[in-house]
Amino acid sequence: MAIRRISVVAGAVLLLAGCGGAKVGEAPSAAPGTGAAGSAAACGTLNLAINPWVGYEANAAVIAHVAEKNFGCTVVKKDLKEEVAWQGFGTGEVDAVVENWGHDDLKKKYVEEQKTAVELGPTGNQGVIGWYVAPWMAAKYPDITNWENLNKYADLFKTSESGDKGQLLDGDPSFVTNDEALVKNLKLDYKVVFAGSEAALITAFRESEKEQKPIIGYFYDPQWFLAELKLVKINLPAYTTGCDADPAKVACDYPLYELDKIVSKKFADSGSPAFTLIKNFSWTNDDQNLVAKYISEDKMTPADAAAKWAADNEAKIKAWLPTS
């Protein structure tokens, strides 16, 4: 009895307080993602892997933006490391990886052997891997950009981690490096130290510029940080085809990577309009760095960043759409 009375009273009070609010499903603002029903049937769901770097996210955001807006796709983004994302092709968890750096081993396994993945051509971005220094160092020691002078400066780079050698800061763990072999084969007086994460590398370069601390390390372009600090690349002996065939004997620079797109076989066969979009998608390093900068420096959400870029670059987007 008493229970019921209490809840009735409480309920009445609360209902009075609550009356007059907008109801769920009535207010358009309360219904994100349910719009654009028109062509949804044709596209369905697009499962985009999001590899953990901002440049990748820029690609994915723009593709997602176009896919949602033009074809009414439901885009599901999945935050995954590369290795894990590739596994997802076979299971249908992942439809597309939209910025791939090399990974010949994964290609061999999933494209050639398992045949669960399909290559879908370059993104137009070029990946440049190499050794970099902060701009102040390049200004102060102009000849440091030539690898042959590195031994001359080795003392500058000594740290608590490298003992009596210069420290070569390595190791975003996602990237394959030949640096230990390079140091050995080029007879450099350096020791490779594993920073362990991209965050660690970026922080180190930031400090280097701010405190004028000498740092030399492994880095890559495109990367949003380069929009903040234009690192200067060291010229290693030029890359020639096959000079990196034996990982133990490498004595040359890293190759240029044509960054490309990979999709699952299932998705490729589905005839989804998003497939054509991803196939046609192509832009420049500057485009990507710009969107990446929106996201990382200007702290926009990826969706907002993509929308902003799309509004400014309608012509480019038009070229990606199916011609029919």
Added chain:
Amino acid sequence: MTTLSLTARVPARRYLLGAILAAWVLGHALLAGRDTLALGGAELTPLHEGANQAWDTVDDNRNSNPFFLYFFNYVRLILDESVRFVQALISQPSFGRPVPVLGWLGVVALAAAVTYIFGNIRVALLTVAGFVSFGLLGLWAESMDTLALTLTAVAYSLAVGIPLGIWAGLSGRFNRFVTPVLDFMQTMPTFVYLAPLTLFFLIGPASATIATMIYAIPPAIRITAHAIREVSPVTLEASASLGATAAQSLRQVRLPLARRTIVVGVNQTIMAALSMATIAALIDAPGLGKTVLKALQTLDIGAAFNAGLAIVIMAVVLDRATTAASRRVETRRRTGREISAFFRRVEVGGALGIAAVLGYLSYTYVWAAEFPAGADLGSYVRRAADAASLWVQDSLSGFTDALKNVITYGLLNPFESLLAGSPWWLVFAVGVSIAALVGGLRAAITAAVGLAALIGLGLWQDSMVTLASTLVATILVLALGVATGVWIGRSDRADAVLRPVLDAGQTMPAFVYLVPILGLFGPTRFTAIIAAVVFAAPVAIKLVAEGIRGVPPATVEAARSAGSSSWQLIGKVRLPMARASVALAANQGLIYVLSMVVVGGLVGAGALGYDVVAGFSQHQLRGKGLAAGLAIVVLGIVLDRVTRAAQVRTVRLGVIKED
């Protein structure tokens, strides 16, 4: 007789230890750099390649193997659906509606009602404040995702862990079998099994749930077993003497008496699950962990801290709620029927009634479904955290460099060069003899087997480098633990001020503070050590404080009346009497430091930590990563067993001497 021989042996052991260390230093001076079994970052041993191939085999047969078709796939389906169901209730748009079934108001009301019914009005208010703050921080949906994953994983962990715990409590044999398995589950770094899990259970909530369960089940089993085992034998005997069957004794004596301790186990399980639910973001687990990881990519300290704060708040709420629930079990038992059954029914009915009404509102009205966006505390928190971290980096960097250099050159480098720069056989011999000396024969055998395993795994030198950092970090943890522990053990005010800080240090995901300390110390082994100390020191401090507080006041009074100074009181009375706690703090500190090895790999520790991280990221290094994970487990087990044996011995010797 034994008294004499043992006390006589103590100094002898000390000299022997000194002699061994001297021999080691001498051997190192003569033989440094020889037979160090170094293995470069990209180099593999046949074992690592074999692991790669095994991995591929599993991957290739996933769709044909009956084990997958009839077992893994069903497990995955059930877990996926469970998480999705809870998400549909509280965090994700569901059933064709743009919002979850329960909006923020409903969730807050339900959480408050539940904590009120099982706890008390104070935790109910705390729960309301905590849950509302998720919304204010701008992280309502993310927080609910984390909550959904945590609760699902906890439910399954308890469903599996409590029965197994009861079994382990009843059967010594099963207990002996399960203990090393649990040790393994708890020391194995998460990074190592995250990727293989996705191999078996694919990407998504199922893998995340299982990863969380792997970490959260051990405390449930251990504490339940302990609770069952500790039930007073007198009561059990009385029950047996009246002719109770084993089942009756279990149901009517053991379980009721163990209940309070089992609730403590539930508490520990929830805490473990929460900490793992954030790390599982690495395999796309939904929730706050993802926000933290994303922020790490752009070095956005503010955003990372904001999400970290939400995690800490959730931990505090869940912790206090379960603690209050266990107290309630206790008070009800002690004071009997504190309130009449009728009033209790009214109370429960009232709380649920209000929750139901608010839940209905949140189902129906937009304002109660979606957290109002206007009240945005999150941006202030983000900005404040950014500013604070900038200030710390700017104003401390001179001092931090000095600190880093002192520790690195004074302690870490010599240690590392002794361990990793001496020939393996020398280190092996020294390690086994030290274990024999401090822990006895069994400890020595454990050490020998463990060190041999490190060689077999092909990661000897990396293991030694990691070991050096681990030992240095443990020394720092212990120093900090004793200093701070004595302080807060003696002063209630210090305790009140510091305890929340300690709680936060334990629950704040390490990813949050990696960026600021990277700014302070750069990517170095020392940075990794600091990260480990931040994580491990709170436990050590709490344990030491506990021991200090446990010293009987009568003893302190007696010492004071004999004219002891404050320092004498601490050095000659309190610390020696808290010896067991300090030893436990060292042991736990060590284990916690080891669990941070992988995080250390992210900030410049290199060695095993980096091997694991790289194995998680690079296809051809996955076998090596697996081996590195095992090496960490081996280090953990050896260090744990040897320190525990040493602990038992010192306590025993101490007792005999005092006789």
Added chain:
Amino acid sequence: MKDQPVLDVRGLWKVFGPKPERAVGSTLSRQELKERTGCVAAVRDVSFAVRPGEVFVVMGLSGSGKSTLVRCLTRLIEPTAGEILFDGADIRKADERHLRELRRHRLAMVFQHFGLLPHRCVLDNVAYGLEIRGSGRAERYKRAREVLELVGLTGFENSYPDQLSGGMQQRVGLARALAVDPDLLLFDEPFSALDPLIRREMQNEVIRLHREVGKTMVFITHDLSEALKLGDRILIMRDGALVQMGTPDEVVGAPADDYVRDFVSDVPRSHVLTLRWVMRDALPEEPLDGPELDPDLVIRDAVRVVLSADRPVRVVRDGELLGVVTSAEILEMIAR
């Protein structure tokens, strides 16, 4: 029939340790046995019989094996060798079900540390034995209330054990044992954990209950005065073995060895011994017209009569003159 013992224990052994059977029959001392075999002989070759309605006390110093012995009787500890005949049937041969039935209906035990269930109220604690043997709710509560009244705890039905004093908790333990209406009650030092005053009160309680319900009891204690006060017969143990068995006055008046003598040396003998122990044959010239007293009268109670009589007091049973007592014997006894 009346003389058939309720409980007849023959050659009981309990040895703890590896391969305990080896030690059975050994004549080595406990210490030697321990050093040679690693076994502890907690009970060695103990035999005794308990008569119906009797209070049988087992006494010994701590560690002498009393608790082990009493637990062997209900096989809470499994004996190593020997027979335990309960109403003529060997308990050791009972299978698990039969044993459980015995424990549920015919034997009950009271423990030193009570062993109450802290999460149950007094009423539920007392009803516990009935509950596990499957009695209905109403029936067991009715019985529990009766026994609670018997032990003087009416009004505390809904209290919880830790709200009660030690003495009251042990009353609950007693009530729990009585509730199942057993044929034999076992007590393992039930009052050792209590204050002296409470202990006295509880001893009187046991005496009263014994008078009222007439149960056969085996009572373990390390306290001689308790043993003398409660016991119809006393068994004294030392290092697991029986040293002496007899009535209280036999134990005090004729200790079997130094161990027992030491034990009883502090007992005021006049409080325990009867006239039987001090009377002597009448001398030829003595007058035999003094007052008459029973031979089983305790000396303390005879003192006044004997000292105030001006001639020897005659000790008479069934009209037959057994001997005489004078102030000289009484004074000598008290002075010793």
